[in-house]
Amino acid sequence: xxxxxxxxxxxxxxxxxxxxxxxxxxxxxxxxxxxxxxxxxxxxxxxxxxxxxxxxxxxxxxxxxxxxxxxxxxxxxxxxxxxxxxxxxxxxxxxxxxxxxxxxxxxxxxxxxxxxxxxxxxxxxxxxxxxxxxxxxxxxxxxxxxxxxxxxxxxxxxxxxxxxxxxxxxxxxxxxxxxxxxxxxxxxxxxxxxxxxxxxxxxxxxxxxxxxxxxxxxxxxxxxxxxxxxxxxxxxxxxxxxxxxxxxxxxxxxxxxxxxxx
Amino acid sequence: xxxxxxxxxxxxxxxxxxxxxxxxxxxxxxxxxxxxxxxxxxxxxxxxxxxxxxxxxxxxxxxxxxxxxxxxxxxxxxxxxxxxxxxxxxxxxxxxxxxxxxxxxxxxxxxxxxxxxxxxxxxxxxxxxxxxxxxxxxxxxxxxxxxxxxxxxxxxxxxxxxxxxxxxxxxxxxxxxxxxxxxxxxxxxxxxxxxxxxxxxxxxxxxxxxxxxxxxxxxxxxxxxxxxxxxxxxxxxxxxxxxxxxxxxxxxxxxxxxxxxxxxxxxxxxxxxxxxxxxxxxxxxxxxxxxxxxxxxxxxxxxxxxxxxxxxxxxxxxxxxxxxxxxxxxxxxxxxxxxxxxxxxxxxxxxxxxxxxxxxxxxxxxxxxxxxxxxxxxxxxxxxxxxxxxxxxxxxxxxxxxxxxxxxxxxxxxxxxxxxxxxxxxxxxxxxxxxxx
Numbered sequence: 001x002x003x004x005x006x007x008x009x010x011x012x013x014x015x016x017x018x019x020x021x022x023x024x025x026x027x028x029x030x031x032x033x034x035x036x037x038x039x040x041x042x043x044x045x046x047x048x049x050x051x052x053x054x055x056x057x058x059x060x061x062x063x064x065x066x067x068x069x070x071x072x073x074x075x076x077x078x079x080x081x082x083x084x085x086x087x088x089x090x091x092x093x094x095x096x097x098x099x100x101x102x103x104x105x106x107x108x109x110x111x112x113x114x115x116x117x118x119x120x121x122x123x124x125x126x127x128x129x130x131x132x133x134x135x136x137x138x139x140x141x142x143x144x145x146x147x148x149x150x151x152x153x154x155x156x157x158x159x160x161x162x163x164x165x166x167x168x169x170x171x172x173x174x175x176x177x178x179x180x181x182x183x184x185x186x187x188x189x190x191x192x193x194x195x196x197x198x199x200x201x202x203x204x205x206x207x208x209x210x211x212x213x214x215x216x217x218x219x220x221x222x223x224x225x226x227x228x229x230x231x232x233x234x235x236x237x238x239x240x241x242x243x244x245x246x247x248x249x250x251x252x253x254x255x256x257x258x259x260x261x262x
Numbered sequence: 263x264x265x266x267x268x269x270x271x272x273x274x275x276x277x278x279x280x281x282x283x284x285x286x287x288x289x290x291x292x293x294x295x296x297x298x299x300x301x302x303x304x305x306x307x308x309x310x311x312x313x314x315x316x317x318x319x320x321x322x323x324x325x326x327x328x329x330x331x332x333x334x335x336x337x338x339x340x341x342x343x344x345x346x347x348x349x350x351x352x353x354x355x356x357x358x359x360x361x362x363x364x365x366x367x368x369x370x371x372x373x374x375x376x377x378x379x380x381x382x383x384x385x386x387x388x389x390x391x392x393x394x395x396x397x398x399x400x401x402x403x404x405x406x407x408x409x410x411x412x413x414x415x416x417x418x419x420x421x422x423x424x425x426x427x428x429x430x431x432x433x434x435x436x437x438x439x440x441x442x443x444x445x446x447x448x449x450x451x452x453x454x455x456x457x458x459x460x461x462x463x464x465x466x467x468x469x470x471x472x473x474x475x476x477x478x479x480x481x482x483x484x485x486x487x488x489x490x491x492x493x494x495x496x497x498x499x500x501x502x503x504x505x506x507x508x509x510x511x512x513x514x515x516x517x518x519x520x521x522x523x524x525x526x527x528x529x530x531x532x533x534x535x536x537x538x539x540x541x542x543x544x545x546x547x548x549x550x551x552x553x554x555x556x557x558x559x560x561x562x563x564x565x566x567x568x569x570x571x572x573x574x575x576x577x578x579x580x581x582x583x584x585x586x587x588x589x590x591x592x593x594x595x596x597x598x599x600x601x602x603x604x605x606x607x608x609x610x611x612x613x614x615x616x617x618x619x620x621x622x623x624x625x626x627x628x629x630x631x632x633x634x635x636x637x638x639x640x641x642x643x644x645x646x647x648x649x650x651x652x653x654x655x656x657x658x659x660x661x662x663x664x665x666x667x668x669x670x671x672x673x674x675x676x677x678x679x680x681x682x683x684x685x686x687x688x689x690x691x692x693x694x695x696x697x698x699x
């Protein structure tokens with residue numbers, strides 16, 4: 001009995017060379033990345049450094065004979081969660097100039113308390129694991145993946161299901177918040193095309209005339225018979241009186257060639 | 263069978279290679295993928311050309327085989343431009359992030375059975391993990407970062423839109439892809455690629471799990487950004503998508519990553535559904551078909567078959583509209599995959615727990631499905647008749663002050679003529695489209 005315990009302990013404390021190399025490579029990298037995450041100015045860079053920290057952690061899990069955990073860490077956190085996070089950051093464009101005014105009263109104090117509580121939880125949790133040393137072989141008895149599956153679907157099944165229910169509730173809540181009641185029938189591609197052929201001109205309106213001398217959104221295009229087409233210029237420009245005649249550019253050219261004053 | 267596989271974090275038969283053998287295998291994979299890329303580009307151009315009644319590249323090398331090499335060299339010699347608005351570090355990093363995972367994923371693909379190399383018996387596979395298929399998913403999800411970051415760091419609108427599209431696309435299709443794997447895991451009893459190939463000794467999973475195979479084949483096209491799902495680089499809408507601002511070698515890296523990914527997902531499809539390196543039926547009658555180096559040939563043939571499908575799709579189908587594409591992924595592929603998974607898991611549980619054999623499951627399960635379908639048809643017919651009756655007398659009443667504040671009408675509600683002549687037509691007039699000026 002004692003012999004096996006000693007063996008298990010020896011196996012647990014013994015770190016292979018490869019594992020040590022991986023740790024000393026990835027450890028500093030993870031620390032630098034997580035420190036950088038707090039220090040860099042751009043939000044996207046910060047998110048990237050966080051992703052890098054997660055990748056480093058995943059590598060360490062892999063090196064410590066927890067392949068499932070390592071791979072799932074990448075798939076779930078780096079692949080899905082961080083990606084969505086990045087998505088939002090890129091779309092919304094958060095930057096360091098954001099206001100630091102407290103909008104909810106007492107939020108900072110509450111956040112500090114929550115952080116302290118969480119830290120305490122982590123320290124006691126991890127402290128428990130390191131003092132009660134069960135050894136990797138016992139944990140991996142019957143295999144890494146089936147071992148985890150056994151725990152998740154038997155001992156921790158209620159916590160697991162509760163978490164999933166929480167996540168589904170959150171997703172449904174987000175859908176409810178983002179949902180908008182349609183006030184009119186949805187216009188389909190078919191409706192649009194029918195409507196297009198009902199109006200006087202099925203094709204798009206003619207574009208404005210673009211001439212060699214200037215960029216002419218404000219100059220009407222010329223029809224085949226030489227008359228300017230009014231519909232080719234935006235109605236706004238017409239209303240403002242900003243439309244130039246098509247001959248505006250041509251006059252200068254005639255000037256330089258003949259010297260005539262038109 | 264499975265207990266021995268799981269007992270160690272290493273899969274049986276792996277982890278005993280000398281270092282030079284591992285290095286040699288890794289080098290081989292790298293060279294293989296690069297050569298495959300060059301070859302696939304040439305092949306794609308030739309096949310598409312043939313489909314369009316052209317000849318395709320035929321000048322550089324025999325039958326134009328060296329064309330992609332020449333193009334690659336030309337690309338490398340082009341001017342490398344970094345836009346002023348770009349985020350330099352991320353801009354340079356993005357193509358690298360997209361290329362390296364593409365190569366890494368191939369490490370767990372079994373190319374052949376156990377052979378002897380310089381006196382060392384070894385598997386024709388760089389390594390294997392108990393979670394090898396998940397590893398491929400994980401590595402692929404890191405590769406997406408390359409595309410997203412390229413889009414964002416270019417400091418330009420079209421690349422950003424292309425990058426975001428690709429994120430949404432890859433995340434959505436990865437779900438369907440992951441679900442299609444689960445059936446294979448349930449039948450193979452393992453997530454390691456070598457065990458999955460071993461599990462297909464009698465029957466390939468593309469027959470046993472045909473719906474999974476179809477779902478995987480569709481989602482693998484979405485996952486590699488290939489036509490008809492090449493929305494992130496839809497040149498009609500987004501110029502070049504995420505790589506609009508890229509030039510020279512950085513662009514070449516994206517190109518390389520795309521083709522390597524194509525090869526990898528094809529290899530994965532071969533491994534999971536087409537029996538990996540196992541010989542196809544008439545050849546498998548020959549006793550030496552699944553030994554020594556021959557299986558590598560079968561593997562290559564199957565791989566090329568998938569790559570041909572990619573090219574064929576590109577030559578045949580027009581690009582999907584983005585919303586249709588997303589709807590297809592979320593409302594068709596994922597529910598179908600989930601439903602099928604439910605059936606597979608049930609059949610598997612019946613087989614394992616109560617040792618009901620496959621034929622009984624098929625007969626009873628098929629009968630049950632037929633009955634449910636029949637009932638649903640009857641239900642639909644009754645419901646539609648009732649709805650037709652109801653529609654006559656029920657004209658939805660519109661209360662403009664429902665809930666105590668003014669509200670707009672819902673679809674199907676009639677708006678009484680308001681003061682000022684406002685009608686429902688005015689609310690959304692389909693004839694007022696964007697090209698009206």
